[in-house]
Amino acid sequence: MDEKGKIKLLKWIANIGFVIICLIALFPIISLLISSFRPSADLMQDGISFSIDFSRLTLDNYTYIFTQASEYWTWYGNSLIISAVTIVTSLFFSSMVGYALAVYDFKGRNFFFILVLLILMVPFEILMLPLYQLMVSTQIIDTYLAVVLPLIVAPVAVFFFRQYALGLPKQLMDAARIDGSTEYGIFFKIMLPLMGPSLAAMAILQGLTSWNNFLWPLLVLRSNDMFTLPIGLATLLTPYGNNYDVLIAGSVMTIIPIMILFIIFQRYFVAGLTTGGVKG
Known part of the structure; x- marks a missing residue:
């Protein structure tokens, strides 16, 4: 592999590493965002988690904030x-x-x-x-x-x-x-x-x-x-x-x-x- 190829490979490795670091840093925020659409009963029972049950997601939490x-x-x-x-x-x-x-x-x-x-x-x-x-x-x-x-x-x-x-x-x-x-x-x-x-x-x-x-x-x-x-x-x-x-x-x-x-x-x-x- 020539010099340009090595530099290009190192750039790809660095970019992949930065993406992984960004995903790790964003993990708590993503978990918080998902949990904000879960019913209050689920939050009381399971707490904040990364699991997604689309049938249980709701906008009631945000509706309550904006209305009450x-x-x-x-x-x-x-x-x-x-x-x-x-x-x-x-x-x-x-x-x-x-x-x-x-x-x-x-x-x-x-x-x-x-x-x-x-x-x-x-x-x-x-x-x-x-x-x-x-x-x-x-x-x-x-x-x-x-x-x-x-x-x-x-x-x-x-x-x-x-x-x-x-x-x-x-x-x-x-x-x-x-x-x-x-x-x-x-x-x-x-x-x-x-x-x-x-x-x-x-x-x-x-x-x-x-x-x-x-x-x-x-x-x-x-x-x-x-x-x-x-x-x-x-x-x-x-x-x-x-x-x-x-x-x-x-x-x-x-x-x-x-x-x-x-x-x-x-x-x-x-x-x-x-x-x-x-x-x-």
Whole structure:
């Protein structure tokens, strides 16, 4: 076999391997999707499984969600609002901080960057108690602000934007200053558009983190009308009864926003991650 034949064979082997890995990764999602069409009695008896009995499949679970489970859509709306606000505010403030640490030479710059790295290494569970006390003292418990406020400036996003901004052409900044542009104008009109791939990558990561966030909203949210989806779905499992029909079908519905977010930004996702990882 010649060299081209070996390369072609290796590509086929690699593709087959990737397909197998994808199928393994998709197995839980496929099982969840199939189980969402099974009657509640079957779910109580057999749990989530990959077996398919087409005669037993039904749309009753989704019909119940769309017609009777009003609380579910309240939780869904809360999660959408919190995730959207978190994405916008986190990208806005984190990109500004990361950009400043990358392009400006000011006293204490390295200290602040080291501080960001130290905070990045501290588990969030350690910070929850002082953050909770802060939320109580400011009297914003059981509000959207209490959930969003600790996530506005994410250390991982600051580090990522800083690494990406190190690769931006500084000549454009000098040219803009000569033309009389302000520093804010340089950032918003010139540099921020160039950081598009990094913004898209972090939008997916921050959106996924906020959408799946469970522990912190569980601490600061009190009323049922303010619950997010992870908390609301968890309340369906109690010692007095388990509403599996809403739980399984509702869990499938939670995948949709993340899929939409990834489809919108996926063309920039890989570019943003690779560039932000090698620059600097």
